[in-house]
Amino acid sequence: MSVTPEAPVSVPIADLENDDLLGAFPEGRRLVGTRCADCGQTMIGDRVVCSACVSRDVSRVPLPATGVLYSFTRLHLKGEAVRAVGYVDLDDNVRTLADLREDSIPLRPDVPVELGFDGDDWFFTPATGA
Amino acid sequence: MAEDAFVISASMIPFGKYRSSSYVGLAVSPLIDALQRAGVQKSDVDAVYVGHSYGGMMTGQRITKEIGLGTVPTVNVDNACSSGATAVHEAATAIAQGLIDVAVVIGVEKLTQFGGGTLPLSPEDREVRQGIVMPAVYAMRATRYLYENDATVEDLALVSVKARRHGALNPFAQFRKEVTVEEVLAARPVADPLTLLMCCPTGDGAAVVVLASERARNRLGAGKSARVAASVLHSGQVAEGYRDMTKPEITYQSVRDAYAEAGIEPWDLDMIEFHDAFSIAELVYYEAFGLTEKQSAVSLLRDGRTTFGGDVVVNPSGGLLAKGHPVGASGVAQVAEAFWQVTGQAGARQIPDARWAATHVTGGGTAGLDHGACTVHIFEAA
Ligand SMILES: [Zn+2]
Numbered sequence: 201m202s203v204t205p206e207a208p209v210s211v212p213i214a215d216l217e218n219d220d221l222l223g224a225f226p227e228g229r230r231l232v233g234t235r236c237a238d239c240g241q242t243m244i245g246d247r248v249v250c251s252a253c254v255s256r257d258v259s260r261v262p263l264p265a266t267g268v269l270y271s272f273t274r275l276h277l278k279g280e281a282v283r284a285v286g287y288v289d290l291d292d293n294v295r296t297l298a299d300l301r302e303d304s305i306p307l308r309p310d311v312p313v314e315l316g317f318d319g320d321d322w323f324f325t326p327a328t329g330a
Numbered sequence: 331m332a333e334d335a336f337v338i339s340a341s342m343i344p345f346g347k348y349r350s351s352s353y354v355g356l357a358v359s360p361l362i363d364a365l366q367r368a369g370v371q372k373s374d375v376d377a378v379y380v381g382h383s384y385g386g387m388m389t390g391q392r393i394t395k396e397i398g399l400g401t402v403p404t405v406n407v408d409n410a411c412s413s414g415a416t417a418v419h420e421a422a423t424a425i426a427q428g429l430i431d432v433a434v435v436i437g438v439e440k441l442t443q444f445g446g447g448t449l450p451l452s453p454e455d456r457e458v459r460q461g462i463v464m465p466a467v468y469a470m471r472a473t474r475y476l477y478e479n480d481a482t483v484e485d486l487a488l489v490s491v492k493a494r495r496h497g498a499l500n501p502f503a504q505f506r507k508e509v510t511v512e513e514v515l516a517a518r519p520v521a522d523p524l525t526l527l528m529c530c531p532t533g534d535g536a537a538v539v540v541l542a543s544e545r546a547r548n549r550l551g552a553g554k555s556a557r558v559a560a561s562v563l564h565s566g567q568v569a570e571g572y573r574d575m576t577k578p579e580i581t582y583q584s585v586r587d588a589y590a591e592a593g594i595e596p597w598d599l600d601m602i603e604f605h606d607a608f609s610i611a612e613l614v615y616y617e618a619f620g621l622t623e624k625q626s627a628v629s630l631l632r633d634g635r636t637t638f639g640g641d642v643v644v645n646p647s648g649g650l651l652a653k654g655h656p657v658g659a660s661g662v663a664q665v666a667e668a669f670w671q672v673t674g675q676a677g678a679r680q681i682p683d684a685r686w687a688a689t690h691v692t693g694g695g696t697a698g699l700d701h702g703a704c705t706v707h708i709f710e711a712a
Contacts, residue, residue, distance in 0.1 A: 270575075273469035
């Protein structure tokens with residue numbers, strides 16, 4: 201006679217515990233990503249499950265500090281300074297929303313960009329030589 | 331297989347700012363009017379579907395209890411801007427499956443409760459915590475679109491000019507004043523390249539439609555109706571990496587399925603009410619609706635093929651840009667416009683002999699998704 205096993209307990213994911221997108225890695229400060237050991241997909245942020253294959257065998261990885269600006273806008277919100285934001289497609293094909301800064305090279309779609317820091321703030325800016 | 335569902339009446343309040351009205355206050359009048367025009371008694375109603383995003387707990391029941399419409403199932407639906415259309419979809423589906431005969435659909439929203447500014451999004455979302463707002467999403471879409479296509483900011487302004495011209499004809503529209511390209515371009519910048527006049531306004535509204543099976547429609551002696559030829563709902567699919575923001579896949583899928591279900595081609599449509607929350611959306615959705623095979627989106631617009639007197643009138647009501655966009659109400663208001671157009675009740679903005687009408691809303695700013703939800707309906711005069 202077969203015995204039906206007891207229903208297992210599911211546990212909540214403490215996803216609010218560490219939601220900082222910036223992390224310290226041996227190569228320096230980088231955006232935090234998560235790579236799936238089963239299918240190889242890389243995702244933005246500290247994640248516990250792969251959105252492609254639903255594997256939980258995932259690990260925290262540094263994301264590339266360089267990529268290409270997909271698109272951007274300058275936001276003029278009431279009571280705030282004008283802020284440039286955009287989507288950056290990092291070199292490993294992870295897309296992240298990012299604050300943007302521009303110096304001598306103007307922002308435009310498809311411009312190569314690189315990660316920069318201002319204290320604890322991070323941003324992307326057109327890469328030198330772009 | 332499936333039975334036909336029909337829209338047999340529609341009512342709505344003009345969209346606008348009603349700070350002294352609650353969700354109940356916004357919705358009860360159009361509810362009573364829609365029932366009366368349909369010749370429907372409370373006892374005829376089999377189910378109530380209510381779309382809203384910010385009404386709080388039991389919004390639908392708070393409204394229906396005011397007229398003593400209880401007992402029957404009331405389903406509250408939140409799918410952001412698609413909430414109202416999702417409620418229509420649920421009603422049409424239940425009728426098509428033969429589960430019910432008469433459904434009341436309410437779309438209602440009060441955005442003035444937030445005191446202005448951009449739509450509040452869920453702070454649980456990563457990009458929301460990073461500071462994303464809906465105008466930024468559409469602005470990035472616009473930046474990329476202008477980069478990839480032979481289009482200019484003047485074209486984005488032209489969308490608003492057309493919307494306002496249509497809205498000027500519509501007594502239900504929040505904005506009834508026409509604007510010029512120059513005025514649109516000179517308006518306050520919101521998210522470059524979008525100016526304030528390229529963004530839908532904040533406002534309040536309520537719209538109600540009554541749907542019935544063929545059996546109930548005959549029993550009630552309903553007059554001219556709109557047959558639901560297609561009712562499609564899709565959810566967004568996550569992309570962790572590259573996504574083409576100028577070709578929103580959720581709308582392409584929904585439109586494809588809707589044309590297949592209705593058995594028609596894009597140019598069979600006499601009108602489309604689609605989700606022009608920001609002016610760039612109109613250009614993007616011309617393509618998604620299959621209108622650009624022979625002519626680019628901007629040339630359709632510039633040539634007047636999508637306005638009155640053209641081949642397919644896009645947003646005859648003024649759309650979200652001019653009629654207004656009280657999130658949960660918009661999808662139902664679009665269906666009301668389609669109903670009025672195919673039954674010849676659209677007054678100064680009537681499209682002659684309108685037979686086929688489509689409506690489209692997408693909803694939700696969610697990291698990794700194009701949109702959270704997309705609903706497309708196609709109606710035929712019946
Ligand atoms: Zn995986």
